[in-house]
Amino acid sequence: MASKVTIILGGAASGKSAFAEQACVKTGKNKIYWATSQIFDLEMKEKVARHLTQRGPDWTTIEDPYTAATAFENTQPKDVVLMDCATMWLTNHLIAEHNLEEETDRLLSAIETCPAEVIVVTNETGLGIVPENALARRFREAQGRLNIALAAKADCVVMVAAGLPMVLKGAL
Template sequence: MTTTLFLGGARSGKSRLALTAAERHPGPLAYLATAEAHDDEMVDRIDRHQAERSDRWRTVECPLALPEAIAGVADGAILVDCLTLWLSNLMLGGHGVAARSADLLAAIAATDRALVIVTNEVGMGIVPDHPLGRAFRDEAGRLNQAIAAAVDTSWFVVAGLVLPLRPYEPA
């Protein structure tokens, strides 16, 4: 099956496009949700995302256990939304990012399900003024590079438009 990455900034349209891409696959669909509702704004955001999904979708809450959730989907296509929230959960919880990222890459390689992954590009803005912000930006960049190298297709999303991303091949 195919693996696809949608990478973009906040409110770029990447989640909507990823949802549409996943829904092109027949059969049941698994939505692997990494967000946690710690405040009212996040509760509203999660509610809006849930309202966008049809009855074909089964939601799996996996704020930390994303590799295990991917491995646990036995049928249908999978949508992961999103890697950067998962990374935030790992970092704020003091979990080993390198080891868990390796677990995630292994789960992606092992699945025979169609897999659509959403992640944020956070390295195109200003340098964060706080050490945790800089560490997050750096870890997100490393994770996004590793995931992009592991999937079949990557798309960069800006203003709801997509640009295909391809590996650089020097002449």
């Protein structure tokens, strides 16, 4: 099992990624960033460039929109892996029409067997209104189930709102 698993969740633009990056820095471990986003437009390209600059050169970045094994292979207990984010990862699988249950099982298994510390950023999507269309409702339900499964496996769960962390489970 990973030496420690931390889940950091919150709304969009809540400060969860910045909080997660700082949590990685505080470990003093080799920092590995698993980027799950895909770049389809200029806005996303600029956002990714900002994030790379913000993190600085002492991070190893692995870009893979689907496969946890890619990000976790060859990690050691001296490493910390930041998955940013589980919401994009889920979206990628949903759009590709992959089996979400199977992919979630693979992700959870990869986290469990990873020798490095793992920090996962994910969005809390269940605080809003019920979406008007079937795809959005399917996504919201899948995201809720994924967050529940991640939190069950985690040693620590932190909710970030307005840049402020609130520990829901365990300790930082």
